[in-house]
Amino acid sequence: MIATLALFALAASPAEERFLATEVIDVVRVPGPLVAKPEAAGLYLPPATRMWLAPQRTVRLPDRDANEALDVLGAPRALEVRAFRDDNDLALVLEWRDETEDRGSSAETDRFGDAAAVELPLAFGPGVRLPYVGMGDDGAPVALYLQRAVEHGTLGRELVAAGFGSSTRTAASSVRAAMRYDAAKRSWRAMLVIPLVTPERDLRAGLVPIGFALWDGAHRERGGNKALSSWKVLRMPGQRVDDRYLTELAWGFDGKGDVLRGKQLIDTVCGACHRAGDKRSAPVGLAPPLDDMGLVATPSYLRDSVMAPSAVVVPGKGWSVRAADGTRTSVMPPFAALPAADLDAIVAYLRTLGVPAVTSKAEGTTP
Numbered sequence: 205m206i207a208t209l210a211l212f213a214l215a216a217s218p219a220e221e222r223f224l225a226t227e228v229i230d231v232v233r234v235p236g237p238l239v240a241k242p243e244a245a246g247l248y249l250p251p252a253t254r255m256w257l258a259p260q261r262t263v264r265l266p267d268r269d270a271n272e273a274l275d276v277l278g279a280p281r282a283l284e285v286r287a288f289r290d291d292n293d294l295a296l297v298l299e300w301r302d303e304t305e306d307r308g309s310s311a312e313t314d315r316f317g318d319a320a321a322v323e324l325p326l327a328f329g330p331g332v333r334l335p336y337v338g339m340g341d342d343g344a345p346v347a348l349y350l351q352r353a354v355e356h357g358t359l360g361r362e363l364v365a366a367g368f369g370s371s372t373r374t375a376a377s378s379v380r381a382a383m384r385y386d387a388a389k390r391s392w393r394a395m396l397v398i399p400l401v402t403p404e405r406d407l408r409a410g411l412v413p414i415g416f417a418l419w420d421g422a423h424r425e426r427g428g429n430k431a432l433s434s435w436k437v438l439r440m441p442g443q444r445v446d447d448r449y450l451t452e453l454a455w456g457f458d459g460k461g462d463v464l465r466g467k468q469l470i471d472t473v474c475g476a477c478h479r480a481g482d483k484r485s486a487p488v489g490l491a492p493p494l495d496d497m498g499l500v501a502t503p504s505y506l507r508d509s510v511m512a513p514s515a516v517v518v519p520g521k522g523w524s525v526r527a528a529d530g531t532r533t534s535v536m537p538p539f540a541a542l543p544a545a546d547l548d549a550i551v552a553y554l555r556t557l558g559v560p561a562v563t564s565k566a567e568g569t570t571p
């Protein structure tokens with residue numbers, strides 16, 4: 205075991221090292237059974253992984269007040285995640301700052317509860333591309349675990365989704381969830397316990413991709429109006445890490461691209477369709493804004509978006525053409541012949557967009 209670890213450490217490239225240091229949530233093994241009790245979780249909490257979530261503005265709700273509220277709240281939100289497992293289950297503890305405790309009401313349709321969700325691809329591993337981070341896509345569905353604060357507790361739900369608005373509930377919901385608001389800290393701690401293996405997916409692997417979403421009920425957030433993370437990765441204890449998968453996931457994390465060159469390229473080559481950073485001349489709605497790409501997209505997703513836009517098509521009116529067989533072709537031209545240095549530069553610049561300048565703990569918004 206020690207020998208394998210040493211070999212593994214030796215083999216890690218700069219991109220892999222950086223990926224492991226910033227994107228990975230180490231899952232800690234604990235004696236079971238795991239119970240969804242946020243107040244008890246403190247007793248054996250492993251160290252937290254901190255991340256930023258960006259408001260989802262690509263797909264808008266038909267609710268002007270809610271969309272304006274999302275724009276007002278705007279800024280990225282910090283989330284701390286801890287994970288542990290026993291023989292059967294995975295437990296996730298999510299903590300985030302929220303000024304007000306909001307609980308959904310079944311009587312008043314205009315009251316929205318604070319909520320959190322975890323997203324897991326049904327299929328993953330070397331050679332399998334990650335689903336679109338906003339609830340999956342046609343070719344790559346995700347399992348969603350939602351927990352929402354309601355009048356008398358927490359509503360936990362398991363769904364399978366293949367794109368915005370496409371979710372279906374799974375037959376037997378196996379999720380155990382509980383949320384607890386700490387009024388003194390003005391923050392939520394939510395705990396979710398899910399089986400490692402369900403008929404839809406199997407988490408027994410060294411590296412398991414995972415995404416996160418948060419809703420703030422006070423800002424009328426629900427559905428697509430939420431804050432979203434990029435794909436992160438759970439590292440499971442006692443499970444072999446597939447080197448090939450690590451290399452794939454870590455693509456671009458060395459950040460070797462020339463950021464200034466990337467900005468120049470994007471402003472001139474892509475700026476007619478996309479708004480990005482201070483380049484705002486593209487008409488609204490012609491293409492998704494790239495302003496939060498540094499928070500919600502992985503480098504390999506950015507690479508694929510540029511080289512092969514039709515591999516994953518972002519849902520949006522007029523952004524793709526649907527063929528008779530249902531496949532979608534993006535209206536964005538593929539830049540497949542882009543020189544490697546230009547691609548690296550574009551990815552490096554996009555990775556800076558939306559990332560808060562201050563990331564120290566003291567300035568953060570999580571407890």
Ligand code: HEC
Pocket residue numbers: 262470473474475476477478490491492493494497501506509510513514516517518519520522523524534535536537539550
């Ligand atoms: C002709 C207009 C057009 C041009 C030029 C264009 N794009 Fe796009 N782009 C789109 C559209 C439309 C979409 C959404 C459909 C899709 O997913 O391909 C998109 C999607 C994207 C996405 C995914 C965004 C998301 O929200 O996930 C990225 C990243 C991107 N483009 C980057 C670029 C870069 C970098 C360039 C320049 C090298 C570029 N685009 C040039 C129209 C364009």
